[in-house]
Amino acid sequence: MDRVKTAYSRTKMDYSPATLSFRGDAAPLEEPFRETYVALSLRRVRIGLAVGVAFYTIFGILDLLLTPAVAPTIWLVRYGIVVPIAVLAFLATYARWFPRYMQPILAGVVFAAGASLVAIIVLTPPPTTYTRYAGLILISMFGYTLLGIRFVWATAVGWTLALLYMALSFLLVDRPMEAELNNSFYLIGANLLGMFACYSIEHGLRRDFYLAHRLQQEEDKVREANEELAERVRERTARLESANEALRVEMLVRSRAERALRDSEERYRLLVENSPLGILLVDRHGWIVDVNPALLDIMGSPSAEATRAINVLTFPPLVETDIAEDFSRCLETGEPVSADRPYTSKWGKETHLRYHLAATRDPDGAIIGVQGIFEDIGERLQMEGQLRYAQKMEAVGQLAGGIAHEFNNLLTIINGYADMALQSIGPEDALHEELREIRVAGRRAAELTTQLLTFSRHQTQELRTLDLNGVLTSMDRILPQLLGEGITVEVSQDPDLGAIEADVGQLEQVIMNLALNARDAMPEGGAFQIRTANVDVRADDPEAPPNIEQGCYVLLSVSDTGAGMAREVQERVFEPFFTTKDQGMGLGMAAVYGIIEQSGGQIRVDSDPGRGTTFEVYLPRIDAPCDIEPVEEAAAAAAGETVLVVEDQVSVRRLASRVLRRLGYTVLEASHGPEALEMLEAKPTPVDLLLTDVVMPKMSGTELADRVRREHPGVRVLYMTGYAANALGERGVLKPNAAVVQKPFTANDLAARVREVLQAEPE
Incomplete structure (x- = not known):
């Protein structure tokens, strides 16, 4: 291993991480590298300029199609400025002085193309101007990857164009703030991605150049040593000439063998260190001798030193999961062992491991240790579980949609004829009450089909801008009746609550289903609390739902003082047809989950047995006035159609x-x-x-x-x-x-x- 480290230190490139320029002992290589870089890039530069001019010219067709009013002005910028600059740059590549000024010339071409596109964006009227930023991303990525511009120049031009776009766009372009933020976000992301690509390309070229130079140096040293040895051999006497020749041949063979050994060790080191699988070596007594970086990540170990202090036969996390027993069996019998087991590290990482253990032996065949190969399959198992759950939800959703369709056909007939019959008789008629009960039952059945569609997230939404406080106020009489006697209702409303976009009927269904769930949890009575508030969620907020995006939300918190839920019940509370009650179909909470997801929100449950339950619903907050409830008008009669x-x-x-x-x-x-x-x-x-x-x-x-x-x-x-x-x-x-x-x-x-x-x- 020490030889591997020594060989690695000899080939380690000394460079500036910020600019990629060679420094230290490698500083003299900077100028030769630039000359080599120009020679290797010149053909690619010419092709890139030709392709860029072609694409930039073709995109002028969009100017005529999308913005014919300002197309002449845009063409003046496009064909009168940018295309000539790019053509001149292409012709300059054949000049003798071009290699010296290649980088500023290419950077200037990219800047001219990008700055002209920013000018086109400013000149283009909305809404066409909203999507022009995509062209700036293409130009930036072109400069980063295809044109042969080095990292420092490409980064300077890319960020200059990004800042120029954002400044002029915010100052001169009439565009919604959401669009501005969206465009700026994608432009910044594209620049970061382009920087990474450009950095990787140039770093790889510099690494290859550096290794080629080091290889040449080593070959020169070996050649000099061989020449010196040959000179010494020639100076010896004739009697020793044959012996010296044999010695020279032997030394040459040994030199090649040593070089082959070094190369083999280097290949082995790279293979082990870059392997995505965790690899470790254990001695005869169970102590870890060596590990690769992947194993440190799999085991959750902070360092290789901490891992080498572990004995696999006595380490508690390995003993608890029977991995230690597998190591012991492999050391004793020499038989290979393969297994999948859960694992929780000393440092708190929980996962699932798949591993293979094989005994290592000395030349005499005696067992001297174990080599283990480990794979972290925890994420894969989790994804497989999520896939099975999604497939189950899809199948049940299709079933629910089919059932709802058949019920809706029948309910159309029942409800329609009940309505027509009620319209044909007066309230004093003896059949009026019976028909009204039929109509009520039909509506309840329609609500059931709505729940089936909602659970499968196929229910039609009538989105409106709503005041959640107003929805709660409209239900202040329904909730006490729904909860029954013995349960007190407390409502706390934020007077400055923001607006949301949702289906008012579905939102009322969410509140009623949560209230019914609370009622069933408090058979002896208790307190039912509803609270609204504006909340700003951060990406690292531990109190928010795990998958929620950072942003502004309206919070609906529904709490009860009932029996609470165990952890296993909380994990399944939103599953369709799951219920802990003697009666009911288990669709209520599934419908709540489906409505919240369909409305772009998230829901979180917090409960412990004996402590009550709190459901927190997060709905995206919007900046818009609430809709006014329309006045229902009778449908107009026919006009002879x-x-x-x-x-x-x-x-x-x-x-x-x-x-x-x-x-x-x-x-x-x-x-x-x-x-x-x-x-x-x-x-x-x-x-x-x-x-x-x-x-x-x-x-x-x-x-x-x-x-x-x-x-x-x-x-x-x-x-x-x-x-x-x-x-x-x-x-x-x-x-x-x-x-x-x-x-x-x-x-x-x-x-x-x-x-x-x-x-x-x-x-």
């Missing part, structure tokens, strides 16, 4: 048709797409609206709509579906701006949506 209803479910089709006929529409009915197309061809008067289900046999609703739009321009389209509209949009079934009425819908829902689509601007 004709509606074609296409639905394969007979009951749903009849319901929709009856609702529309009562409103005065002329209604045509079809059970599938081909039948609808035949009716359109045979209909003497035009159809104003196509009301179609999405999923149907023979032809889907989207295929039917495309045919109708193509063959009968002017017909409006309204889809009805029991699946979540946003889920269909994510899968590409529906276009993002498609008009949809969600099943189960009421008569008023359908009437309002039909009127809205008919009165909308033509597509």
